[in-house]
Amino acid sequence: MDKLFKKKNVLIAHSPLFRSKRHSPPKGESKKVLIALSGGIDSAVSAHLLIKQGYQVEAAFMKNWSSTKGLKYNECPWLVDRQDALRVAAFLRIPLHTLDFEEQYKKNVLEYFFKEYEAGRTPNPDVMCNKEIKFKLLYNWAMDNGFDYLATGHYAQVFSRRRHSEPSASEAKNLNLRKRSFGCTQDDAVEWELLRSKDEFKDQTYFIYNVKTEQLPHLLFPIGGMEKKQVKELAKKIGLPNAGKKESMGLCFVGRIRLQDFLNQKLKELPGPIIDQSGKEIGKHNGLHYYTIGQRQGIKVGATGPYYVVKKDLAANTLHVTNNPKDKSLETKEVQIHSINWIDKNFQFSIFNFQCYGRFRHQGELVPLKMSQIDKNHYQIIFNKPQKAIASGQSLVLYKGKTCLGGGVIV
Numbered sequence: 340m341d342k343l344f345k346k347k348n349v350l351i352a353h354s355p356l357f358r359s360k361r362h363s364p365p366k367g368e369s370k371k372v373l374i375a376l377s378g379g380i381d382s383a384v385s386a387h388l389l390i391k392q393g394y395q396v397e398a399a400f401m402k403n404w405s406s407t408k409g410l411k412y413n414e415c416p417w418l419v420d421r422q423d424a425l426r427v428a429a430f431l432r433i434p435l436h437t438l439d440f441e442e443q444y445k446k447n448v449l450e451y452f453f454k455e456y457e458a459g460r461t462p463n464p465d466v467m468c469n470k471e472i473k474f475k476l477l478y479n480w481a482m483d484n485g486f487d488y489l490a491t492g493h494y495a496q497v498f499s500r501r502r503h504s505e506p507s508a509s510e511a512k513n514l515n516l517r518k519r520s521f522g523c524t525q526d527d528a529v530e531w532e533l534l535r536s537k538d539e540f541k542d543q544t545y546f547i548y549n550v551k552t553e554q555l556p557h558l559l560f561p562i563g564g565m566e567k568k569q570v571k572e573l574a575k576k577i578g579l580p581n582a583g584k585k586e587s588m589g590l591c592f593v594g595r596i597r598l599q600d601f602l603n604q605k606l607k608e609l610p611g612p613i614i615d616q617s618g619k620e621i622g623k624h625n626g627l628h629y630y631t632i633g634q635r636q637g638i639k640v641g642a643t644g645p646y647y648v649v650k651k652d653l654a655a656n657t658l659h660v661t662n663n664p665k666d667k668s669l670e671t672k673e674v675q676i677h678s679i680n681w682i683d684k685n686f687q688f689s690i691f692n693f694q695c696y697g698r699f700r701h702q703g704e705l706v707p708l709k710m711s712q713i714d715k716n717h718y719q720i721i722f723n724k725p726q727k728a729i730a731s732g733q734s735l736v737l738y739k740g741k742t743c744l745g746g747g748v749i750v
Contacts, residue, residue, distance in 0.1 A: 378420030381492030385561040403444035447471040460732025470549035494536035496563035531555035548746040611656035633728020670725035676747030
């Protein structure tokens with residue numbers, strides 16, 4: 340039942356079939372689904388729902404991190420999680436594949452994580468993990484091995500609809516290019532969208548905004564139309580062996596960690612001055628990589644506080660802070676984003692003063708903004724109202740109504 344996947348270089352592969360029905364298998368067609376089984380409740384309930392809907396379900400557990408890779412941490416969550424995944428797979432009577440992506444995870448997620456912090460930015464490793472591991476390596480493995488769909492336990496929804504009008508010349512050209520590039524016999528009259536989940540608080544489109552348009556017909560998010568409490572109730576009702584498991588916290592696949600301790604394994608402490616809003620030195624920091632814009636906790640200056648991080652001056656190795664929570668220095672009206680992924684390819688062309696909503700942290704408020712294209716890789720963002728605690732390296736994800744348009748990384 341359980342096999343170890345050792346292949347390092349996974350080639351990009353795309354299924355030649357394009358489907359528009361999301362809640363049950365297409366009649367007369369193959370209906371194999373690979374569910375990413377993490378050992379948690381969300382993916383376990385997702386697997387159960389897929390089986391009930393008539394899909395041929397197999398599961399995959401990703402081994403992305405262990406203590407053998409040179410970095411220490413207090414827990415070894417993959418062993419516990421894999422055991423839970425095995426129990427769930429046995430309970431549901433489905434095969435479980437263990438896929439070893441440790442080398443790719445270390446290179447594409449953890450090295451990125453350390454590099455960004457060293458550069459003074461605030462990265463989101465969960466975003467990068469979804470981009471490079473789940474919806475790249477795992478997705479391609481599923482397509483390579485005869486599966487029609489990849490399913491995950493994310494709180495998100497995929498929606499398809501018929502076009503109400505003919506595509507423009509530029510859209511038609513783009514659609515034709517996509518078909519040639521990815522070998523898809525797609526129906527040009529069908530549009531696919533990534534939507535926020537029914538449970539707005541649990542919505543995870545922020546983490547998966549890097550999915551590709553051509554992947555949407557092959558992605559299933561079975562619990563996207565449910566609320567978290569319904570998922571928990573269903574897990575108990577059907578007697579899942581992990582029904583009482585608590586929600587995982589901490590760094591993606593590494594577990595619960597103290598950020599400073601984890602960073603200390605790769606980044607050296609580099610002490611420097613802490614300067615208040617009047618220009619006075621009020622203390623010392625151990626390294627700018629330990630701080631992010633707007634941070635309040637951990638600023639030990641032994642003076643009147645609390646203090647908030649306003650700026651990190653890497654050239655002078657200086658941390659600038661304020662003890663005024665309403666300080667205008669904490670606010671940002673304009674930012675630029677790069678490395679943007681447009682889920683709706685209509686937006687990859689020239690944009691000027693396009694109005695939509697965005698959020699720059701998971702579960703953050705959706706705020707109105709305007710965006711304009713600067714060049715091929717950069718966009719200017721102007722918020723309707725100044726926003727607090729925006730840090731370089733964070734992802735800004737864009738929405739129009741319930742639809743996730745895509746997003747990019749703040750410069």
